[in-house]
Amino acid sequence: MFNTAEELGDNLRRGRMPFRLSMLFAQADRTGVDSVPLVSMVSFFLGLTMALLTGYQLEKFGTERLVPTLISIAFTRELGPLLTGIVLAARIGAAYTAELGTMQVSEEIEAIESMGIGPLRFLVAPRLVAISFLMPCLSVISCISALIGSALISWISFSLVPAAYFDAVLASLIVKDIVIGLFKAMFFGLLIGLIACYQGLTVTGGADGVGRATTDSVVISITTVIGFDTLFNLIVTNMSP
Amino acid sequence: MSETPLIQLENVVLKFGEKAVLDGINLRIFHKDRLVILGQSGGGKSTMLRLILGILKPTSGKVRYKHLQMHKLSRSKLNLLRTRIGMVYQNSALISSMTVRENLALPVEELGRKNRTEIEHLISKNLEAVGMEGTEDKMPSELSGGMKKRVSLARALMLQPELILFDEPSAGLDPVISSVIDELIIGLTERTHATSVIVTHEMDSAFRIATRLAMLYQGRIIEEGSPENFRNSSNSIVRQFVTGTTEGPMTETLVHADL
Numbered sequence: 001m002f003n004t005a006e007e008l009g010d011n012l013r014r015g016r017m018p019f020r021l022s023m024l025f026a027q028a029d030r031t032g033v034d035s036v037p038l039v040s041m042v043s044f045f046l047g048l049t050m051a052l053l054t055g056y057q058l059e060k061f062g063t064e065r066l067v068p069t070l071i072s073i074a075f076t077r078e079l080g081p082l083l084t085g086i087v088l089a090a091r092i093g094a095a096y097t098a099e100l101g102t103m104q105v106s107e108e109i110e111a112i113e114s115m116g117i118g119p120l121r122f123l124v125a126p127r128l129v130a131i132s133f134l135m136p137c138l139s140v141i142s143c144i145s146a147l148i149g150s151a152l153i154s155w156i157s158f159s160l161v162p163a164a165y166f167d168a169v170l171a172s173l174i175v176k177d178i179v180i181g182l183f184k185a186m187f188f189g190l191l192i193g194l195i196a197c198y199q200g201l202t203v204t205g206g207a208d209g210v211g212r213a214t215t216d217s218v219v220i221s222i223t224t225v226i227g228f229d230t231l232f233n234l235i236v237t238n239m240s241p
Numbered sequence: 242m243s244e245t246p247l248i249q250l251e252n253v254v255l256k257f258g259e260k261a262v263l264d265g266i267n268l269r270i271f272h273k274d275r276l277v278i279l280g281q282s283g284g285g286k287s288t289m290l291r292l293i294l295g296i297l298k299p300t301s302g303k304v305r306y307k308h309l310q311m312h313k314l315s316r317s318k319l320n321l322l323r324t325r326i327g328m329v330y331q332n333s334a335l336i337s338s339m340t341v342r343e344n345l346a347l348p349v350e351e352l353g354r355k356n357r358t359e360i361e362h363l364i365s366k367n368l369e370a371v372g373m374e375g376t377e378d379k380m381p382s383e384l385s386g387g388m389k390k391r392v393s394l395a396r397a398l399m400l401q402p403e404l405i406l407f408d409e410p411s412a413g414l415d416p417v418i419s420s421v422i423d424e425l426i427i428g429l430t431e432r433t434h435a436t437s438v439i440v441t442h443e444m445d446s447a448f449r450i451a452t453r454l455a456m457l458y459q460g461r462i463i464e465e466g467s468p469e470n471f472r473n474s475s476n477s478i479v480r481q482f483v484t485g486t487t488e489g490p491m492t493e494t495l496v497h498a499d500l
Contacts, residue, residue, distance in 0.1 A: 010317040016353070069408070103336070111334035114294050115348040116323035118316075122351065 006101065007120040018123035027126045031092050032134035038137050040145040046083060047071055047146025048153045057160050064158045068168035071150040072143075077177040080143040082229050083187035086137060093196035096127055097217035100200025101210040109201065128220050129192040135189030136182040142237035143181075177239075184232060191228065192221045245307060245438050246271050246291055247404060255288060262288050264460030270404075270438060275430055277439045277447045280457035280480060281491070286440040287331070289457070290406045293438065294326060295319045324352060327397030327435075331409040333389035335381040335396070341368070342377040345396050351369035352400070359480070369396040370432075371425055387418035394425060398433070405430065407439040411446045423449045444483055448472075456482065458491075 011018050051067050058064045102125060103109050110118055139182040147169060199217040203209045246269040253266040262285040270276050280286045289299040292304050298312040305311070306322060314322065314388050345364045349355050355363065368459050371391040381389060390410060396406055410426060411419035423446050430437045441447050447454060448468050455465040456479050464471070464479045474480055481489030 006316045011303040011319075013317075020351075066266070099338075107332060108336050110291075111328065111330060112336070112347075113296065114323055114326070115351075116320035117348060117351045118320060122347075179420050180443045183418060 007118045008011045010118075010126060011121055016121070018121060019129055020122050022128035023122060024129055027130035028134060030095075031127075031225070032137060034132075035088060035138055036141060038091060039084055042087055043075075043080070043083055043142040043145040044149035046079070046149070047075065048149035050074070050146075050166050051150030051153045059149060059158065064154075065168065067150065067158065068147075068165050069172040071147060072169040072172050073177060074081065075143040075146045076173060076181045078181075078229075078233070079146070080139045081135070081185035081188055082225065084139045084142045084185060085192065085225040085229075086222055088131065088135065088138070088189070089192045089196075089225060090218055093192045093221045094214050094218050096193065096196035097200040097203075097214045098210060100197060101203035102211045104201060104203045105206055105210060124197045124201070127197060128190065131193040132189040133187050135185040135192075136168065137139050139181060139185035156181060170191050171219060180236060184229065187228070187232075189227045191224055195221045195224060244271055246305075247274075248438075249303075249305040250289075250292070250307070251303040253292065253294065253299045253304060255285070255297065256300045256467075261300075261338065261460055263292075266457075266460070266462055266463070267461055268455060270436060273430075273434060273452075274448055275427070275437050275439065275452045277441060277451035277454050278457055279442060279444075279447055279454060280440075280468055281441060281482075284457055285460060286442075287408050290328070290438065290440060292307055293329060293404075293406060294323060310409075324348070324400050325403050327400065327402035327405040329390065329393045329407045329410060331395050331406065331412055333381070333386075333393040335389060335393060337381050339381075341373070341379050341381070341384075341392050343391065344381070346400055348396070348399050363399060364395075367398045368392075370398065371395045372421075372428060372458055387414050387422065389424065390414070390422055394422075394429070398429065401433070403435055405435050405437045405440075407437060409441055410439060411441065411443055416445075419443070419446060420449070426450055444485065447453060 051071055054070055055064045055067045058066055089233045100109070102121075109123075112119055112122060147166075151162050151165040154165055155162055199213045199220070203213045248268075248270040250266045250268045253263055254261060266289070278286050278289060288367075293300060293311075295304075295311040295314070303310055309322065311319070311322075312370040335341075336347070339347070342364055345367065346360050349360050349363065364377065365374065368376065371394050373388060373391050373395060374386065376388070376392065380390070384392065407426065410422050414422065415492065426437065426439065427450055429435070439447075439450055448471075451468050453466070454468060454471045455462050457463075458478055464474055464476050471479060471483060474483070478490050481491050
């Protein structure tokens with residue numbers, strides 16, 4: 001941690017960008033663009049299932065028209081960032097740890113250090129920036145996919161036409177929920193990136209060590225994201241319900 | 242006035258837990274030396290290279306680069322110093338996700354000292370020097386062990402270092418390729434006037450390359466001198482190591498350790 005802070009300070013003092021731009025684009029491509037299909041699909045099916053299950057319960061009281069409100073608030077503020085966080089912890093966090101871990105055990109990281117470069121600007125910072133800034137974008141995609149899934153099932157099962165569905169969604173969305181959701185997504189991205197890079201750079205042993213670190217990275221990331229989400233909700237709800 | 246050594250190790254002790262891997266090393270490396278460090282596998286030879294690079298810090302004692310004490314330097318100064326040292330790793334340690342060109346360009350680009358044309362020129366020059374021209378766009382996985390070693394050497398030359406460290410340069414290579422690597426080390430260090438430290442336990446390579454030899458045994462330098470001195474050494478441990486016989490003090494120590 002001390003070395004990382006020192007290297008960051010050194011880069012900034014020398015007027016250099018704290019991350020390598022070409023690496024950032026490469027990481028952004030695989031972290032963001034390549035994750036779109038998985039995030040969309042998982043969110044689409046979750047939105048669909050949630051609308052179906054809640055719709056059947058609400059239908060008993062004749063209030064199934066509340067489904068769009070429920071889904072839009074749940075996803076923009078809570079499930080969008082959380083689901084994206086879990087998907088990215090498994091897909092990208094694991095990849096970061098495995099890559100850096102393999103580089104560590106095959107002495108590639110040491111070779112980089114021995115050239116007087118340091119792994120931060122070249123390996124860590126591009127990954128952190130990519131995941132932190134692309135998590136909010138993926139979270140938006142997650143919300144849209146979930147809304148499409150739930151709109152579809154609402155139309156089929158509850159005869160709620162898509163136009164009416166999306167009118168209700170727009171009426172129920174508030175800026176505060178969207179901002180909170182995006183902020184949480186960015187913070188979760190940073191957490192996943194930090195955990196994954198730390199686990200990767202501290203791998204010891206051979207293939208066994210890489211495997212263990214990758215598992216730890218996913219487990220710790222998912223637990224931390226859920227833990228911080230709960231903490232965040234408690235604080236925000238108490239401060240401004 | 243005597244010459245200032247490029248590298249000086251003074252009473253260096255390095256412990257991992259309770260185990261002393263290096264136990265009071267004193268060694269001086271002078272300009273244009275081709276010093277070969279001999280010793281048993283797992284005896285701390287590669288660890289010495291990591292101490293010289295400042296990757297490991299000694300438990301006690303001093304590692305000096307000219308007048309600078311390595312472990313007292315700030316990270317930025319240590320990084321600056323490392324740009325004067327090239328390292329060729331035993332397993333080459335090329336970045337597997339980058340092409341040969343990108344591997345070679347990396348240190349120069351990151352230090353921002355040259356423009357694109359100069360970097361390309363330097364890449365071609367160094368690849369040609371190690372006989373690897375035309376491999377710029379290959380990935381490390383497409384290269385054989387010997388080719389990787391040569392590319393790794395070309396990468397080490399990119400910053401025009403005054404000291405090059407070689408960790409087991411001929412390990413895992415057939416005798417012909419091994420000789421090619423040895424010739425490369427001799428030719429390149431002579432042409433670039435670089436000092437080199439080579440860690441090996443292969444005697445043919447050692448005698449071919451070395452201008453000076455040092456033998457590490459049980460954490461200490463037990464003999465140091467010219468190749469000729471080593472061939473005629475009266476030290477029974479050195480004699481056994483040089484001749485590779487199974488009977489002698491080294492094997493007895495191993496048997497006692499097993500018991």
